[in-house]
Each structure stands twice: as C-alpha cells, then as structure tokens.
Amino acid sequence: MNEIRPDTFLRFDNVKKSYDQKSLVVKGFDIDVKEGEFITLLGPSGSGKTTVLMMLAGFESVTSGNIAIEGKSINKTAPNKRNIGMVFQNYALFPHMSVAENLAYPLTVRKLPKGEINDRVAKYLKLVELSNFGDRRPGQLSGGQKQRVALARAMIFEPALILMDEPLGALDKNLREQMQFEITRLHKKLGFTVIYVTHDQTEALSMSDRIAVFNDGVVQQCAPPSELYERPINAFVADFIGENNFVLGKVVSIEGCTAKVKTDTGTITTQTAAGLAVGNACKVSIRPEKLFIHPTTHAHENSLDVTFNTRIYVGDFIRYYFKLPNGTDVVVKVLNDLSAPEFDDGASAKLLSLIKNCIAFPIS
Amino acid sequence: MIPTSHTLDPDDARNAAREVRKRRLQAFLFVVPLLVFIIFAFVAPITTMLYRSVHNPTVANLLPETLIALEDWSGEDLPDDTILIQFATDLKRMANERTSGQLADEINRALPGMSSVVKSTARNLRRVEDSAIATNGVALLLDANDRWSDPTTWRAVRDAGPIYSSSYYLTAVDMERTVSGGIAPRDTQIYKQLYTKTLKMALIITILTVLLGYPLAFFMAHAASGLANFLMVFVLLPFWTSLLVRTTAWIALLQTNGVVNSTLLALGITDQPIEMLYTQFATIIAMTHILLPFMVLPLYAVMRGIDNSFMRAAISMGSRPIGAWYRIYLPMSLPGLSAGALLVFIISVGYYITPALVGGVDGQMISNIIAFHMQQSNNWELAAALGSLLLILILVLYWLFDKFVGTSNIKLG
Numbered sequence: 161m162n163e164i165r166p167d168t169f170l171r172f173d174n175v176k177k178s179y180d181q182k183s184l185v186v187k188g189f190d191i192d193v194k195e196g197e198f199i200t201l202l203g204p205s206g207s208g209k210t211t212v213l214m215m216l217a218g219f220e221s222v223t224s225g226n227i228a229i230e231g232k233s234i235n236k237t238a239p240n241k242r243n244i245g246m247v248f249q250n251y252a253l254f255p256h257m258s259v260a261e262n263l264a265y266p267l268t269v270r271k272l273p274k275g276e277i278n279d280r281v282a283k284y285l286k287l288v289e290l291s292n293f294g295d296r297r298p299g300q301l302s303g304g305q306k307q308r309v310a311l312a313r314a315m316i317f318e319p320a321l322i323l324m325d326e327p328l329g330a331l332d333k334n335l336r337e338q339m340q341f342e343i344t345r346l347h348k349k350l351g352f353t354v355i356y357v358t359h360d361q362t363e364a365l366s367m368s369d370r371i372a373v374f375n376d377g378v379v380q381q382c383a384p385p386s387e388l389y390e391r392p393i394n395a396f397v398a399d400f401i402g403e404n405n406f407v408l409g410k411v412v413s414i415e416g417c418t419a420k421v422k423t424d425t426g427t428i429t430t431q432t433a434a435g436l437a438v439g440n441a442c443k444v445s446i447r448p449e450k451l452f453i454h455p456t457t458h459a460h461e462n463s464l465d466v467t468f469n470t471r472i473y474v475g476d477f478i479r480y481y482f483k484l485p486n487g488t489d490v491v492v493k494v495l496n497d498l499s500a501p502e503f504d505d506g507a508s509a510k511l512l513s514l515i516k517n518c519i520a521f522p523i524s
Numbered sequence: 525m526i527p528t529s530h531t532l533d534p535d536d537a538r539n540a541a542r543e544v545r546k547r548r549l550q551a552f553l554f555v556v557p558l559l560v561f562i563i564f565a566f567v568a569p570i571t572t573m574l575y576r577s578v579h580n581p582t583v584a585n586l587l588p589e590t591l592i593a594l595e596d597w598s599g600e601d602l603p604d605d606t607i608l609i610q611f612a613t614d615l616k617r618m619a620n621e622r623t624s625g626q627l628a629d630e631i632n633r634a635l636p637g638m639s640s641v642v643k644s645t646a647r648n649l650r651r652v653e654d655s656a657i658a659t660n661g662v663a664l665l666l667d668a669n670d671r672w673s674d675p676t677t678w679r680a681v682r683d684a685g686p687i688y689s690s691s692y693y694l695t696a697v698d699m700e701r702t703v704s705g706g707i708a709p710r711d712t713q714i715y716k717q718l719y720t721k722t723l724k725m726a727l728i729i730t731i732l733t734v735l736l737g738y739p740l741a742f743f744m745a746h747a748a749s750g751l752a753n754f755l756m757v758f759v760l761l762p763f764w765t766s767l768l769v770r771t772t773a774w775i776a777l778l779q780t781n782g783v784v785n786s787t788l789l790a791l792g793i794t795d796q797p798i799e800m801l802y803t804q805f806a807t808i809i810a811m812t813h814i815l816l817p818f819m820v821l822p823l824y825a826v827m828r829g830i831d832n833s834f835m836r837a838a839i840s841m842g843s844r845p846i847g848a849w850y851r852i853y854l855p856m857s858l859p860g861l862s863a864g865a866l867l868v869f870i871i872s873v874g875y876y877i878t879p880a881l882v883g884g885v886d887g888q889m890i891s892n893i894i895a896f897h898m899q900q901s902n903n904w905e906l907a908a909a910l911g912s913l914l915l916i917l918i919l920v921l922y923w924l925f926d927k928f929v930g931t932s933n934i935k936l937g
C-alpha cells in the first residue's frame with residue numbers, strides 16, 4: 161500500500177468483491193482520488209465497474225479491502241449516511257413528485273427550514289436552466305431535461321462526491337454531447353468530485369481528468385485521457401481505447417525504450433511495452449490516423465508494404481483498408497482533403513509511420 | 525414545378541371516409557362476441573334480479589278480487605263479511621287448483637305459522653258447496669282457525685298483495701311497515717348485522733392479504749428471476765387446485781381432532797382442543813389463503829416495473845430505508861396495492877363456498893343467506909333484494925375508493 165498523499169480525498173485500497181463466494185468480480189481495486197477530480201471507470205459490460213460504484217455508494221458490501229473518504233473508512237457506513245450524490249441511467253426521478261419536490265427531497269430528509277429549501281431548489285433549477293419547470297412532473301420532461309433534474313438533485317445537498325452510473329446511456333447522440341458539456345460545466349463550476357461509470361470511450365476521453373480502464377475485474381490502466389490514448393500500457397487498453405491496427409511480429413532487439421520488430425513486411429522500430437523480451441512474439445499497434453500513405457510530406461521512420469483493398473468515404477475523412485501480406489487488415493484514416501489518394505483494386509502501396517506512434521506489446 | 529394541392533378533393537374524401545367506416549366496422553366485429561356474452565350472461569340476469577326484488581305478482585294473481593275488496597278496508601277491525609266470503613271463495617278455488625300452498629308461503633313470510641292455517645283452511649273449504657260459502661262463508665272461515673279473526677292476518681294478506689313492493693328491501697335492511705303505514709325496525713335484526721359482519725370480515729381478509737402479500741411481492745419483484753419464478757409457482761399453486769379441495773383441506777387442519785389441535789395438544793400449549801372449525805376465524809383464515817394470489821399478482825406486476833434505482837436514489841440522498849420506502853416506494857406501488865385490495869375486498873364480500881363449508885353459524889356471510897333464501901326458504905324476491913343491496917354497496921365502496929384513491933391508480937400489470 162502506498163503512502164497516503166495529503167491531497168487524497170477518496171481511496172480504494174485493495175478492494176475485492178465476490179457475489180457467489182467462488183469467483184471475484186472485482187479483483188483488488190486500488191485508486192487514490194483527489195478532491196475535485198473527475199474519474200471515469202471505463203470498461204466493457206461485466207468488467208466490474210458498476211460493482212465498484214455500488215460498493216462506494218454502499219449498496220453492495222465490500223468483500224475485502226477498504227474504502228476511505230478523507231482517511232476514514234466508510235466500509236461500515238450505511239448508504240444514507242455516506243453523503244454521496246448519485247445519478248442513474250434511468251434518471252430515477254420520483255414520478256409522483258414534481259420537479260421541485262424531487263429536488264427538495266434530499267433537503268426535506270435533512271429537515272432544512274422551508275425557506276432555505278425553496279431558495280436552494282430555485283438556485284439549482286436555475287443552475288441547470290430549468291427554472292420554469294419546477295411544477296412539472298418528470299413524465300412531462302424530455303430525456304435531457306430529466307437528466308438535468310437528476311443532476312441537480314444529486315448536487316443540491318452539496319455532497320463532496322457524486323457518482324454517475326452511465327448517466328447518458330439513454331440519450332441520443334446529439335443530446336449526449338450536450339449533456340457531456342453540461343456535466344463538465346457544472347463540475348468545473350462547483351468543483352465536486354465525480355466518479356463516472358461508462359462503457360462509452362468518447363464520453364470518457366472528453367470528460368475525465370483520469371480514466372480507469374477495467375477489464376475482467378482488474379484495472380488495466382489508470383491515466384489521463386491523452387496518456388491512455390497515446391501510451392496504452394497493454395494490448396487490451398490499446399485495443400479498447402480508440403481504434404488500432406495490430407501487426408504481428410517477433411522482437412529482434414531491444415535498446416532502451418525502443419525495439420526492433422521483424423514482421424512479414426519488413427522490420428519496424430517501435431516503442432516498448434512492459435514485458436517485452438527479445439525473441440518473443442509481439443504485436444505492434446499503430447493508430448489509423450498515425451499512418452500515412454506514401455508519397456507524403458510527413459516525417460517518417462517506419463514503412464509497411466501493403467496492397468490496397470477498399471476505401472470508404474465517411475465525409476470529413478476517408479477510411480482506407482489495406483492488407484498486409486499475411487492477410488491482416490490495416491486501416492488508415494485520411495482527412496478528406498486534396499491529398500487523399502486514389503488506388504486501383506489490388507494496387508500495392510507503402511504506409512509510413514513514426515517510431516513514437518508504434519508500440520510493441522508482448523503476446524501473452 | 526408541379527402545383528400541389530393541400531386539400532382533399534371529393535374522391536379523396538370519399539376514400540378516406542370509406543377507410544374510416546371499414547375500420548370502425550372491424551373494431552365492432554372484434555367486440556361483438558363479448559358484447560353478446562355480457563348481455564346474456566350478465567346484463568340480463570342482473571336486470572331480472574333487480575326486477576324481481578320489487579316485483580312479486582303471486583298473491584295478486586291468486587287473490588285478485590279479494591285484494592280489490594281489501595283496498596277500502598280500514599285495517600283496524602275485521603274486514604266486512606263480503607270480503608271474507610270473497611276470500612273463502614278464492615281459497616276454495618285455490619284448494620281445487622292446488623295453488624293454496626303458494627299463498628300459504630307468501631303469507632307465512634310476513635306472519636310465521638300462517639302456512640298451516642292457510643293450508644288446513646283451504647282443505648276444509650274444498651268440499652264445501654259454493655252456495656254454502658256464499659251464505660255461510662264467514663262462519664266457515666272463522667271456525668276453521670282463530671287467526672282469521674285477527675286483523676293482523678288480514679293486514680298481512682293485504683300487504684302481500686301489491687305487484688310492485690318495496691317490502692323486500694325493507695326486510696333486507698331489517699325494517700317493516702307499521703299498521704299506520706310508517707317504517708319501523710323489525711323485532712328480529714338479521715341482515716344489517718350480517719352486512720356489517722360481511723364488510724368487517726372482508727376488511728380483515730384484505731388487510732391480512734396485504735400484510736402477507738406485500739412483503740412477498742416486494743421480495744419476488746427484486747429477487748433474481750429464477751427464484752422469483754420458483755416462488756411464483758407457490759403463489760399460483762392454490763389456483764391450480766380445486767377450491768373445494770383447498771377448503772376441505774382447511775377442514776382437515778382445523779377440526780377438533782385436526783392437525784392444528786393435535787399439534788397444540790402434543791406441545792402442551794392447550795389442555796383441550798380449541799374450537800376453530802365452523803367459526804369466523806376459520807372463514808377468515810381459509811379465505812385469506814384462497815384470495816392471497818389476487819393480492820400478490822397485481823402487486824408483483826407493478827413492483828416488477830419499479831427499478832431498484834428509485835430506492836437507491838432516495839437512500840443516497842440521505843433518506844433512511846424505511847423513509848424511502850414510505851415516501852417513494854409505497855406511492856409507486858400503490859396502483860398494484862389498490863388493485864389487489866379492491867379485488868380481494870370485492871371478491872370476499874360476495875364469497876360463498878368457503879364460509880358455507882368452514883364458517884358454521886358464526887362465519888356466515890351475506891352470500892350464504894342469499895343462497896339460503898334462494899334454495900331453502902324459496903323467497904327469491906328477498907334474495908334478489910339482498911343481492912341488489914350488495915351490488916349497490918359495492919358500487920358505493922368503489923365510488924368512495926375512486927374519490928379517495930382514484931381509479932387511475934389501479935394497475936394490474
């Protein structure tokens with residue numbers, strides 16, 4: 161266990177969870193969260209991220225390990241005493257209460273004076289730009305409005321920590337983007353700490369300070385979005401976050417942080433990931449937007465010989481599908497500008513890339 | 525560019541109207557079988573019953589002339605000789621037509637003991653010549669039985685006369701007409717007490733099914749679907765066994781030497797068997813068992829639709845679980861609760877077979893007395909009046925329910 165840093169607000173210390181007394185759903189989760197941070201738990205469904213959230217909220221017990229807020233363990237604290245706001249995917253607005261009554265609920269539970277409740281409800285309705293909607297029933301609101309009410313309701317009792325369980329999952333794409341912006345705005349303005357669960361990586365990348373990528377009950381990597389994208393520490397993260405091409409090969413030599421990898425289509429120089437050893441099989445990841453089609457003015461250090469397969473017009477960019485000699489597909493994304501080349505079927509081409517954009521991962 | 529019209533031309537309008545007509549006809553055809561069935565199996569019998577409760581032409585058909593003659597009678601003293609002679613004539617005719625029994629039954633309802641008087645008098649008059657009745661009818665009648673000298677008897681005859689009468693409704697609420705034509709409580713109070721008891725028992729049964737059913741439905745609705753289905757089988761099991769078998773099973777359990785008593789004796793809790801069968805207690809417990817599914821099913825259906833997140837949201841906002849249940853879950857599950865409570869209450873108010881089998885004297889409900897009047901005392905009119913009152917009572921309760929809870933709050937799934 162690491163030393164507790166003075167600015168640690170929330171700490172998970174080797175937290176494990178088992179439902180059936182046989183297998184672990186969460187296998188030793190550690191994280192230190194600073195006050196005001198926006199942390200996203202990202203992972204495929206069944207990876208244990210929601211379980212972590214429910215343990216934090218107190219609706220699931222912790223099998224072993226410790227969860228602490230400001231240094232005090234909350235393992236044994238009842239969920240209604242934890243002072244944690246929650247936002248759910250289905251909004252969980254109480255249908256028999258008006259919007260204002262929904263917002264007032266956490267305050268009435270705390271037995272605040274009536275005047276103060278009304279003031280605060282008005283303030284938070286204004287904050288989420290729904291001032292005229294206080295008398296409506298949740299059933300009369302649109303999805304986006306409902307979620308803004310749910311947000312306001314989670315914030316109104318000023319909890320230090322707000323948990324969001326796929327809050328935008330039920331919204332359509334345009335609304336989802338608007339709400340991402342809205343949540344970020346409120347987070348910046350009010351400075352609460354957010355633990356956000358999602359399986360949508362664009363959402364995670366665009367909103368979070370740090371993202372913990374879950375797979376199979378284990379955090380694969382916990383890092384800021386850019387680091388996660390540019391420097392994934394293993395093949396799962398490289399594959400799960402964004403789009404990636406994988407080229408199979410064999411490690412020939414390792415020098416410091418770079419390695420030479422022999423592939424079907426020549427030797428590539430790459431960055432190394434942990435666990436890489438000379439003589440072992442590996443796969444080299446290269447993002448589709450970091451590959452350039454020869455001829456190009458971009459600087460380059462590696463090149464791959466491929467044959468053209470097909471090209472798909474997407475609009476703002478064009479996706480090119482090439483095949484490596486062993487049949488593996490390689491995707492290249494090119495901006496839809498004058499430089500986008502045309503190919504005949506089966507024409508051979510050369511793809512170029514920089515060393516810093518190629519990472520070799522060991523094949524386990 | 526082709527100019528486009530935004531209005532229907534006559535052809536379009538005709539086509540659209542034809543389409544609408546066709547759809548209406550189709551919709552009507554779909555509900556016709558149900559409509560026909562309801563008219564034959566529900567509307568017609570109910571109407572007949574309501575009609576019968578005020579309509580009784582028996583006496584009017586048997587004694588048409590006597591009744592006309594009685595119209596002018598004051599009701600204080602013995603009627604005039606002409607009336608008595610007319611009655612004697614009618615009675616002789618009835619004796620020959622063998623319809624005097626019907627009159628005996630009708631009069632007997634108002635004045636117990638009159639059945640044998642009417643029948644024996646009719647037997648005596650059968651062989652008397654018409655001329656003898658015309659001259660000596662009064663003496664013949666008064667000699668046949670003392671009760672013919674009593675004005676009360678004649679009032680009973682007169683009061684049984686009208687084809688349309690509210691007397692059955694009066695009887696059904698334990699009232700009767702007095703000599704002076706006013707309305708006063710009857711000496712024997714049966715039905716009001718029985719209605720109260722029926723409502724009280726139905727209420728107790730409803731409360732018991734809520735107490736048993738609500739936690740069960742809550743658990744099932746939020747359990748894993750495998751377990752929920754397994755428990756559902758137990759809830760539905762009573763549905764799959766015959767009502768008679770279930771009720772007789774309760775007889776086996778509750779009787780003096782039954783399972784419950786022998787267990788209590790063996791455990792030394794009591795020294796002698798407790799009388800449980802043929803009591804109100806037996807009716808209530810057996811009906812609670814039988815009606816439980818009617819409570820659990822609508823509750824379960826509604827609770828299934830309430831996501832865990834509502835309670836969780838409330839608790840995360842600082843509400844204690846019990847408070848969250850009271851302010852969030854209970855109002856959300858109320859539609860199921862109302863539907864279940866209304867179903868159980870209305871079914872138990874009109875329940876017949878279980879009280880009849882295990883209720884004894886104490887555990888009888890209003891339906892049992894209705895059945896008694898239809899099967900044993902042959903007083904269909906009173907049975908109809910009692911049944912109509914029951915129907916009105918339920919409608920009033922439903923109206924009250926609608927006023928205070930709102931029928932929009934009823935949900936069966």
